[in-house]
Amino acid sequence: MSLLSSTQRDVVYRRIQEQIGDQPLNTISAWMGHGVRDRLLLMPTLGQQISELIRFCDEDGLSGPVPLLLKLLDRQELLIHPEITAIVAELRRKKADIVQTDPFGQRLLMRKERIVHEDDMLPFGFLLGGQHAGRCVARVLVPRYDSGKKRALASGEPYLFMGTAWLVTPDLVLTNHHVLNARVPGEPDAPRSDLDLQASGTASEAGTVLEFDYDHTSAPVDAAKVTKLEAVDIALDFALLRLAALQPARKFLPLRAEPVENRTPVNIIQHPRGRPKMLACRNNLVTHVAVTELRYFTDTEQGSSGSPVLDDTWRVVALHRASVDVDDVEYQGRKTAWVNVGTPIGAILAYLKARHPALWDEVRQAQGLAP
Numbered sequence: 001m002s003l004l005s006s007t008q009r010d011v012v013y014r015r016i017q018e019q020i021g022d023q024p025l026n027t028i029s030a031w032m033g034h035g036v037r038d039r040l041l042l043m044p045t046l047g048q049q050i051s052e053l054i055r056f057c058d059e060d061g062l063s064g065p066v067p068l069l070l071k072l073l074d075r076q077e078l079l080i081h082p083e084i085t086a087i088v089a090e091l092r093r094k095k096a097d098i099v100q101t102d103p104f105g106q107r108l109l110m111r112k113e114r115i116v117h118e119d120d121m122l123p124f125g126f127l128l129g130g131q132h133a134g135r136c137v138a139r140v141l142v143p144r145y146d147s148g149k150k151r152a153l154a155s156g157e158p159y160l161f162m163g164t165a166w167l168v169t170p171d172l173v174l175t176n177h178h179v180l181n182a183r184v185p186g187e188p189d190a191p192r193s194d195l196d197l198q199a200s201g202t203a204s205e206a207g208t209v210l211e212f213d214y215d216h217t218s219a220p221v222d223a224a225k226v227t228k229l230e231a232v233d234i235a236l237d238f239a240l241l242r243l244a245a246l247q248p249a250r251k252f253l254p255l256r257a258e259p260v261e262n263r264t265p266v267n268i269i270q271h272p273r274g275r276p277k278m279l280a281c282r283n284n285l286v287t288h289v290a291v292t293e294l295r296y297f298t299d300t301e302q303g304s305s306g307s308p309v310l311d312d313t314w315r316v317v318a319l320h321r322a323s324v325d326v327d328d329v330e331y332q333g334r335k336t337a338w339v340n341v342g343t344p345i346g347a348i349l350a351y352l353k354a355r356h357p358a359l360w361d362e363v364r365q366a367q368g369l370a371p
Contacts, residue, residue, distance in 0.1 A: 003069060003091065004058050011083045012073065016050050019077050024049060032057075032072065035119035041313040043123075062095045070095075122312060130267070130279065133314040136253045138210035138224070139271040140165040140175055140306060144182040145190070145197040150205065162274035164307040165210055166316070167252035169366040171243045172359075173210060174348070175306030176321050177232050180208065180239040189234065199229035199241055208241065212250070216276045231356050236292065236343045237321045240352075240359065253308055255367050256315035257346045260294070262286055267310045268320055272301035287329055287339055292347045294318040295339045297331055309342045318342030 029037040057068040151159040163179030201207030211221040228242040267281040288295035309318035352360040
């Protein structure tokens with residue numbers, strides 16, 4: 001049963017809207033903690049976020065030492081309003097009545113469900129968001145060129161390297177430099193002339209090809225050819241490729257330029273070992289954050305290089321690139337010998353802004369990023 005009447009709910013909505021500021025999710029996180037904030041991430045508008053916040057706190061009831069609705073309303077910036085003060089007083093009376101008439105807490109114990117440690121529940125829309133995000137991720141096939149000559153296997157088939165790539169705009173995709181490099185560990189990097197051929201091919205032969213919709217072994221793929229290598233950097237391990245045709249039916253992945261926090265869950269949509277698309281979304285916390293490096297426990301394999309590392313609202317926070325050995329990290333209570341690592345999207349955007357301003361502006365406008 002709701003603790004708030006419809007009139008009280010409207011009052012609470014209006015007063016919170018006045019106090020929420022220009023960064024509402026940050027304010028809610030400061031007020032209520034990350035667990036409550038994360039429930040609101042998929043709500044597209046401020047109004048829906050506030051409504052869901054009030055609904056969730058209201059339905060939590062009056063159990064526990066500090067009920068969520070009291071935690072939300074019993075704060076100085078809201079108590080300056082007499083109507084909020086009256087609501088808080090009424091909630092306190094109701095809670096006191098429960099304690100007085102039920103001294104052994106039997107009514108409180110009726111709610112058997114509990115959050116274990118951290119709240120891992122996500123809005124149901126998380127699943128649909130992942131499905132939409134997955135349509136922007138493709139298996140990438142890169143032919144190898146040596147000194148301008150296309151290399152083939154003994155069978156005559158092309159010598160192909162596989163990885164993962166994803167849409168940044170309707171016709172720009174990101175993957176790793178080392179995927180496009182098409183070399184085995186220990187070999188010298190391909191010169192720029194071979195990189196360009198491996199990306200765009202020749203007049204008679206295709207270069208890199210992306211296979212969208214490779215979701216199972218018998219899935220019909222939607223192949224997209226690359227026409228140009230637009231930008232590349234070895235240190236950040238990224239390659240930005242131009243497709244020969246726009247992908248208007250696929251909504252490109254939104255970018256999150258600001259850093260994530262330690263212990264943030266991150267999900268990876270990928271083509272491990274060139275297999276059909278897979279999602280890693282369990283045991284997936286961030287373990288280290290730096291300007292040019294993000295480390296996480298999320299599982300990957302060879303072929304996952306170039307995958308998007310995504311937060312729970314399916315915004316890309318990093319470009320996955322490798323694993324690294326560690327000796328001071330615990331995972332599920334035990335020491336781990338390695339973690340996975342990616343390049344933060346903010347570092348790649350900063351590189352484009354400094355070195356390729358026209359590309360940066362193209363990406364910025366498509367993504368709706370600040371100048």
